[in-house]
Amino acid sequence: KQEVTQIPAALSVPEGENLVLNCSFTDSAIYNLQWFRQDPGKGLTSLLLIQSSQREQTSGRLNASLDKSSGRSTLYIAASQPGDSATYLCAVSRSDRGSTLGRLYFGRGTQLTVWP
Amino acid sequence: DGGITQSPKYLFRKEGQNVTLSCEQNLNHDAMYWYRQDPGQGLRLIYYSQIVNDFQKGDIAEGYSVSREKKESFPLTVTSAQKNPTAFYLCASSQTLNTGELFFGEGSRLTVL
Numbered sequence: 001k002q003e004v005t006q007i008p009a010a011l012s013v014p015e016g017e018n019l020v021l022n023c024s025f026t027d028s029a030i031y032n033l034q035w036f037r038q039d040p041g042k043g044l045t046s047l048l049l050i051q052s053s054q055r056e057q058t059s060g061r062l063n064a065s066l067d068k069s070s071g072r073s074t075l076y077i078a079a080s081q082p083g084d085s086a087t088y089l090c091a092v093s094r095s096d097r098g099s100t101l102g103r104l105y106f107g108r109g110t111q112l113t114v115w116p
Numbered sequence: 117d118g119g120i121t122q123s124p125k126y127l128f129r130k131e132g133q134n135v136t137l138s139c140e141q142n143l144n145h146d147a148m149y150w151y152r153q154d155p156g157q158g159l160r161l162i163y164y165s166q167i168v169n170d171f172q173k174g175d176i177a178e179g180y181s182v183s184r185e186k187k188e189s190f191p192l193t194v195t196s197a198q199k200n201p202t203a204f205y206l207c208a209s210s211q212t213l214n215t216g217e218l219f220f221g222e223g224s225r226l227t228v229l
Contacts, residue, residue: 032216034217034218036220041204041223041225042222042223043120043122043206043220043221043222043223044206044208044218044220045220046217046218046219046220049216049217089158089159091159091218103161103164103174104149104161104218106158106159107158108156108157108158109158
């Protein structure tokens with residue numbers, strides 16, 4: 001079974017800092033990896049999707065990298081702002097064509113607070 | 117605007133009652149999913165559907181039921197057999213099963229009184 005771990009569980013930083021959130025997974029046979037943002041009491045918003053053949057994706061101040069061989073992904077947030085405060089989750093999917101195809105395995109998230 | 121609509125946003129239920137959570141999408145996605153989120157537990161998959169009239173159990177399907185009679189709709193029924201139903205329920209969809217980006221609704225919070 002795929003295990004997804006996110007470190008740190010919580011992070012509190014002043015505005016303007018560059019941040020790195022980590023996601024590790026135990027099974028490298030993934031189809032893709034997705035980073036989400038969740039605000040309190042809300043659903044998940046997709047931030048970046050990295051296919052297994054890709055090494056990174058960028059959107060604005062966000063950059064996500066993927067290293068399948070080491071089972072790691074990092075989400076880099078540049079010049080953090082108070083509006084970035086949220087919980088960030090990563091999810092990986094399996095690539096085999098068995099009954100588990102289509103399963104996303106989620107980490108428990110990193111709760112980020114950016115203070116002014 | 118395309119998206120996923122969940123209703124109701126908040127729901128209170130007495131013990132022993134069945135309740136149904138609605139999930140509608142207008143993204144023309146084939147695959148739909150239901151997740152449960154509890155504090156400190158992360159998201160857990162309840163049921164998923166690859167196509168109309170087909171659905172599969174996830175990791176915690178006991179006490180839940182679903183139907184997929186229309187492509188755009190995937191309602192979840194929380195039955196009285198679910199021992200601990202108080203949770204935040206999230207519906208999601210993707211173009212096809214596991215081949216693309218996953219989109220979520222805003223969630224439904226169920227509280228059992």
